[in-house]
Amino acid sequence: MTRRMTGAQIVVQALKDQGVDTVFGYPGGAVLPIYDEIFKQNDIRHILVRHEQGATHAAEGYARSTGKPGVVLVTSGPGATNAVTGMTDALMDSIPMIVLTGQVPTFMIGNDAFQEADTVGITRPCTKHNWLVKDTDTLGSTIHQAFHVATNGRPGPVLVDIPKDVQFANGEYTKPEDAPVAHYRPATAGHPDAILAAVEALETAKRPVIYSGGGVINSGPTATAALRDLVNDTKFPITSTLMGLGAYPASGDHWLGMLGMHGTYEANWAMHDCDYMLCIGARFDDRITGRTDAFSPRSFKVHIDIDPSSINKNIHVNVPIIGDVASVLTDMLKLWKARGSKTNSAEVQRWWQTIEVWKDRKCLSYKNSSSVIKPQYALQRLEALTTGRDRYITTEVGQHQMWAAQYMGFDEPNRWMTSGGLGTMGYGFPASIGVQIAHPEALVINVAGEASWLMNMQEMGTAMQYRLPVKQFILNNERLGMVRQWQELLHGERYSSSWSESLPDFVKLAEAFGAKGIQCSDPAKLDDAIIEMLEHDGPVLFDCLVEKHENCFPMIPSGKAHNEMLLGDASTSDAIDSDGAVLV
Amino acid sequence: MNALAIKKGSSRHSAYDLRNPLGDHQETHTLAVIVNNESGVLARVIGLFSGRGYNIDSLTVAEIDHRDHLSRITVVTTGTPAVIEQIKAQLGRMVPVHEVHDLTVEGPSVERELALIKVRSQGEKRVEAMRTSEVFRAKVVDTTLESFVFEITGTPEKVDAFVALMRPLGLIDVARTGVAAISRGF
Numbered sequence: 111m112t113r114r115m116t117g118a119q120i121v122v123q124a125l126k127d128q129g130v131d132t133v134f135g136y137p138g139g140a141v142l143p144i145y146d147e148i149f150k151q152n153d154i155r156h157i158l159v160r161h162e163q164g165a166t167h168a169a170e171g172y173a174r175s176t177g178k179p180g181v182v183l184v185t186s187g188p189g190a191t192n193a194v195t196g197m198t199d200a201l202m203d204s205i206p207m208i209v210l211t212g213q214v215p216t217f218m219i220g221n222d223a224f225q226e227a228d229t230v231g232i233t234r235p236c237t238k239h240n241w242l243v244k245d246t247d248t249l250g251s252t253i254h255q256a257f258h259v260a261t262n263g264r265p266g267p268v269l270v271d272i273p274k275d276v277q278f279a280n281g282e283y284t285k286p287e288d289a290p291v292a293h294y295r296p297a298t299a300g301h302p303d304a305i306l307a308a309v310e311a312l313e314t315a316k317r318p319v320i321y322s323g324g325g326v327i328n329s330g331p332t333a334t335a336a337l338r339d340l341v342n343d344t345k346f347p348i349t350s351t352l353m354g355l356g357a358y359p360a361s362g363d364h365w366l367g368m369l370g371m372h373g374t375y376e377a378n379w380a381m382h383d384c385d386y387m388l389c390i391g392a393r394f395d396d397r398i399t400g401r402t403d404a405f406s407p408r409s410f411k412v413h414i415d416i417d418p419s420s421i422n423k424n425i426h427v428n429v430p431i432i433g434d435v436a437s438v439l440t441d442m443l444k445l446w447k448a449r450g451s452k453t454n455s456a457e458v459q460r461w462w463q464t465i466e467v468w469k470d471r472k473c474l475s476y477k478n479s480s481s482v483i484k485p486q487y488a489l490q491r492l493e494a495l496t497t498g499r500d501r502y503i504t505t506e507v508g509q510h511q512m513w514a515a516q517y518m519g520f521d522e523p524n525r526w527m528t529s530g531g532l533g534t535m536g537y538g539f540p541a542s543i544g545v546q547i548a549h550p551e552a553l554v555i556n557v558a559g560e561a562s563w564l565m566n567m568q569e570m571g572t573a574m575q576y577r578l579p580v581k582q583f584i585l586n587n588e589r590l591g592m593v594r595q596w597q598e599l600l601h602g603e604r605y606s607s608s609w610s611e612s613l614p615d616f617v618k619l620a621e622a623f624g625a626k627g628i629q630c631s632d633p634a635k636l637d638d639a640i641i642e643m644l645e646h647d648g649p650v651l652f653d654c655l656v657e658k659h660e661n662c663f664p665m666i667p668s669g670k671a672h673n674e675m676l677l678g679d680a681s682t683s684d685a686i687d688s689d690g691a692v693l694v
Numbered sequence: 695m696n697a698l699a700i701k702k703g704s705s706r707h708s709a710y711d712l713r714n715p716l717g718d719h720q721e722t723h724t725l726a727v728i729v730n731n732e733s734g735v736l737a738r739v740i741g742l743f744s745g746r747g748y749n750i751d752s753l754t755v756a757e758i759d760h761r762d763h764l765s766r767i768t769v770v771t772t773g774t775p776a777v778i779e780q781i782k783a784q785l786g787r788m789v790p791v792h793e794v795h796d797l798t799v800e801g802p803s804v805e806r807e808l809a810l811i812k813v814r815s816q817g818e819k820r821v822e823a824m825r826t827s828e829v830f831r832a833k834v835v836d837t838t839l840e841s842f843v844f845e846i847t848g849t850p851e852k853v854d855a856f857v858a859l860m861r862p863l864g865l866i867d868v869a870r871t872g873v874a875a876i877s878r879g880f
Contacts, residue, residue, distance in 0.1 A: 234738060235745050239789040242733070259789055294789045419783035422776065 117246040117277040118143035121210065124253040126153050127286050130181050132172060132547055133157070134165040138185025139225060140212025143277035145183075157547055157576060160568040162189050164540035166196020167566070170205050171544025174527040175502055177330055179206035179260050180544065186212045187225030190271075191232060195534060197267040198236040202531025203353060204328055206265035208256050209237075215275035216244050229271045238266035244273065246281025254289040263296030264417040265328055296416060300433035300441060307429045308388070308412040309446045315386030315410075316457035317464075318346045321369065321398075324353030324530070325391015325415060327523040329435035333357075334523050336439035337390065343443075344453050347465055349377035351392050352515055353530045360519030366465070367474075370398040371666050372512040375473035375675065376465055378664075381406050382672035383464070389413045391435045394424040395531070396693070404671035414438045473664045473677055474516055483633050485510065485585045485656040489517040489557065492583060495640050501525065502545045502554045506538035506562030509591035509662045514557040536565030539582060543569055546578040553581070553644070560586040560653075561610050570623040573649040581643055582651045587658045588613060595661045599685050620651035631655035668693035722751065722772045723798040724805060724875045725782065730790040731757045731765040738788060739767055748781050749773060752807075752850070754872040764792065770850075770873050795877070802878040808871045809853045814841045815864030823863040830856045841866075 115123065121144050125133065134157045137145045148156050159165040162184045169180025180200075184193050190211040200207045214223040230242045239259050243249050249272065256268045312318065320341060326333045334357050341348050341364050348358050349369040358365060367374035369381055381387070387409040392398070394413075399405045402424055411427040413420075414435055421430040431438050446452075476486045489510075503518060504527045505511040511528055520526045527545060529537040542556035556563075563584050573580050593608040617627030626646050630639040630653070643650045663678035669690020676685055729735050736755055743750050752770040757763070771781060778796070786794045797803040811832075813823045820840070827834065827844050830852070836843035846856050850873060857868055 230734060231737070234734065235741055263787070292789075293792060296787070417787060419780060419787050421783070423780060423783075426776075 113283045114280055115283050116143065116147075117249050117272065117279055117281060118147045120246065120249045120281060120283045121253065121272065121277070122147040122151060122154065123283055124250050124286075125181065128254070128257045129178075130154055133181045133183050134159055134168045134172070134544065135183030136162050136165060136185070136189060138189050138212060140186035140214060140274050141183060141189075141210075141272075141277075142212075143274065144210070144212070144272075156183070157543075158572065159540065159543075160571045161566065162192035163195050163536065164543070164566050164569045164572065166193045166207070166209070167199070167534070167537045167540035168544035168547070168569075168572075169207050170196060170200055170203075170537070171504060171527050171541030172548045173200075173205050173207060173544075174541070175524050175545040176548045177328075177524060179208055179257065179265075182207065182209040184209070184211055185225065186214055186229065187227045189225075190227055190229040194233060194236055195532075197233060197269065199529050199532040199534045199537060200267040201236055201238065203529065204265050204324060205267070206260040207267040208253075208260055209233075209267060209269040210253075211269060211271050212277070213242070213271045213273040216273045217275070219273065229269070233269050236267070237269045240269035240271065242271045242273075243276055246276050246279040249276060249281060250284040251289040254284070254286045255292050258292050259294055262294065264325075297432060298416070298434035298437050300414065300431040300438035302441075304429055304431045305438065305441050305445060308431060309442055309449065311386055311410050311412065311429070312344070312388065312446065313449070313452045314454055315346075316454055317384045317461045318344070318386040318388070318458065319366075319380045319384040320346050320348040320388045320390065321350070321381065321392055322348060322354045322357050322390045323351040323392025326354055326357040326435050327391075329391060331523075333391070333434075333436035333439060336436060336443055338362075340439060340443055343451060345455070345458060346388075346453075347380055347462070349373070349380065351395070351398060351530070352528060354392060355515060355526045356520035356523045359521035361521050368515050370395075371400070371668075372516065372662055372664065373666075374516075375471050375664055375677065376468035378666065378672040378675055379468045380465055384409045387411045389415075389427070390439065391415065393420045396424070399424060400666045400674075401669055401671045406672070471677065476660075476663075476678055478633075479657065480633055483631060483636055483654060483656045485513050485587070485660055486517055487633060488585060488636060488654050488656060489513050491636055492555070492557070492640055493518045495637065495644065496553060496555070500549070500552045502527065502542075502549060502552050504528065504538045504541040504545060504554070504556045506556070506558040506565075507533045507535045508559045508562060508593075509587075509595065509660070510557055510559045510562075510585040512592075512662045513585075518557075535562040537562075539563055539566050539580075540569045540572075542580040542582070543572055543576075543578055546580050547576070554579075555581040555583050558582055558584045559591060560584050560588065560613060560616075561590050564614075567619075570620075570625060570649070570651075574624050577648065579646070579648050579650075582649070583643070584616065584651070584653055585656050586613075586616070586653050587656050587660070589658055591660070592662065594659075598661070599667065600691055616651050616653035620649075623649075625649040625651055627651045627653065629653040629655065717775045719774065720772055721775060721778060721798075722770060723778050723796055724803065724873060725769050725771065725785070726793075726795040726797055726875060727767040727769065727785055727791060728758075728793040729765050729767060730792070731763040732790055735765065735790050736767070738790065739769070739785070742784055742788070743769075743771070743781075746780075746784065748777065752872040754874055768873055768875050797875050797877055800877060803875050804878060805849055805873050805875040806847055807850050807853050807873050808845065808847045809857070810835070810869040811844045811846065811857060811860055811865065812841060812867040813844065813860050813864045814866045816840050819863045823860060826856075826859050826863070832856065
């Protein structure tokens with residue numbers, strides 16, 4: 111069944127039929143017909159951001175915290191180019207996102223028209239797929255296909271570019287159930303023989319480790335539940351990537367903490383010394399592996415991933431299982447139980463004793479101070495004062511991000527929203543807005559650095575307009591802390607452009623927007639200040655003045671292996687050799 | 695792991711049948727990629743190769759199924775075995791890509807290229823060019839009193855050899871189509 115309507119009406123109808131309740135966007139000349147239709151209805155809420163990059167990150171926050179795709183609506187030209195960073199971020203972190211862009215009318219495309227950009231050309235490498243719609247009759251089915259592609263297989267951002275004349279013209283609307291079935295249908299069930307091989311190796315493993323990633327969270331609640339069952343039933347130690355935090359609870363008995371460049375000592379040593387590695391929905395990223403030729407040299411590696419191109423890209427594995435984590439883990443558990451739920455428990459118990467020795471190194475200990483707030487201490491207090499609440503944490507990118515991952519615990523998935531793959535400074539604040547929109551009653555905190563936060567500070571306007579009580583917890587060291595740390599380790603302590611000069615007075619800045627500002631520099635007053643932030647019903651800008659020269663440890667220096675990691679008390683001179691220096 | 699052998703030509707499971715992953719020698723493979731014939735599809739494939747630093751030795755594309763809007767891209771590429779597997783996996787996950795076939799490993803195949811070669815010469819060189827073209831079974835498709843345009847089809851190596859022989863005989867221009875390839879048998 112089809113219905114005749116304008117292109118702009120088709121856009122709004124298609125979004126409704128896809129179950130969209132929120133669109134993040136910014137109007138402009140080439141999307142005015144769509145904004146006109148949004149004005150005429152009440153089913154879809156439009157959140158007006160202050161910059162298109164903010165719209166994309168807010169949509170990411172919405173998507174990462176709900177599991178539903180985020181939707182963005184921006185205009186042609188600068189509207190589209192401003193959305194590029196957010197799309198790339200979503201691509202790297204596999205976040206489902208639908209970006210609708212206006213375009214100059216079809217008859218002006220290629221004429222260098224006002225606010226014209228080759229949007230599909232520019233966004234081809236930063237989307238999973240994109241479409242330029244030249245015919246109103248195909249608009250509905252294209253939008254439905256866009257949702258299908260964004261949410262099936264490995265999720266990611268897609269873009270639909272809609273010229274203004276296509277929005278005005280009348281056409282036939284195709285409902286989702288009548289839309290042509292896309293040939294894009296990635297396999298979700300793992301190959302039974304591969305699953306058998308993985309289970310056989312699991313049963314005899316002496317030093318196993320489970321290494322889970324964002325794919326578990328993307329796969330949804332069934333995957334998380336299956337992962338928890340697997341860990342609890344096998345009693346295998348589990349670590350996770352930055353993206354995967356919360357899939358297995360940080361309070362769980364078998365949790366080793368995060369792995370990788372700033373992961374825990376025990377997680378990285380377990381990865382290095384294990385004889386069986388079960389990688390679930392992670393991709394052996396360079397932040398995880400360190401030096402690839404020294405990565406976990408003696409392990410039998412099983413890799414579950416829905417994307418065939420992730421298999422053997424960085425690390426060769428023994429058993430690849432291509433499929434959706436939920437389906438594969440369910441099948442694995444079923445098979446393992448049918449075969450008698452066997453593990454080599456005596457050896458695994460000895461393995462745990464080895465791990466306990468590593469844990470005793472207490473790699474996250476740091477020298478606290480009574481005169482200045484240590485960033486680690488600030489996050490430990492934030493953690494202590496907020497655990498047990500329905501709490502969502504976003505971050506910006508840098509030292510504070512790593513400290514948040516280390517010192518805050520996540521017991522549920524979709525509660526930790528951070529820019530992992532792309533490492534986008536300026537991501538966290540708009541993301542926290544998207545999270546708060548999706549969870550109006552929840553406590554949403556953006557752990558930030560002062561430099562990252564300033565990159566999208568204009569979104570204070572959005573937070574105020576929609577009365578979003580997002581808490582901006584800024585660890586202010588007046589430095590680009592991670593850059594400064596690398597310059598200390600790698601560039602002879604020449605701190606080229608890595609300090610924050612001419613910073614605003616954050617309390618006055620908050621007040622200028624009508625929000626609340628709090629500043630704290632005294633460790634003794636920190637708890638009261640955090641409580642004041644939590645109790646305020648509205649956006650808060652918390653300027654936490656912290657130690658300026660703290661480095662983030664543990665750390666695997668670039669170009670080194672897991673068993674060469676540095677702890678906080680180690681000498682850092684010559685930590686990175688000339689081979690490592692070219693890496694990032 | 696022989697149980698993991700998936701039927702040939704299945705791009706979805708191509709990661710299963712990895713050959714020696716640790717080889718760092720360079721191999722040349724001919725891939726046939728069946729894609730939706732839609733706007734921008736060639737740019738996507740080329741962008742994948744340039745964006746990820748893969749080599750393109752030769753690339754041809756044309757519509758092969760007008761009704762279903764399918765095109766066939768034949769791409770000849772060189773890389774280590776691991777890179778070749780990555781290329782196939784990266785192509786296979788693109789939305790408009792239907793199938794990826796590695797003709798180099800999927801059994802015997804036929805490769806052909808067509809070239810148009812313009813030679814300008816007189817006297818003995820002109821006669822020799824004509825004689826050589828007969829040896830290669832090239833066709834003369836245009837002639838003036840002091841020039842020929844030859845049409846030759848064959849493997850890229852045969853075309854290379856013909857071009858090399860024409861160079862001292864007055865070669866002034868070459869147009870090549872790139873490789874089209876298809877598996878033998880059915």
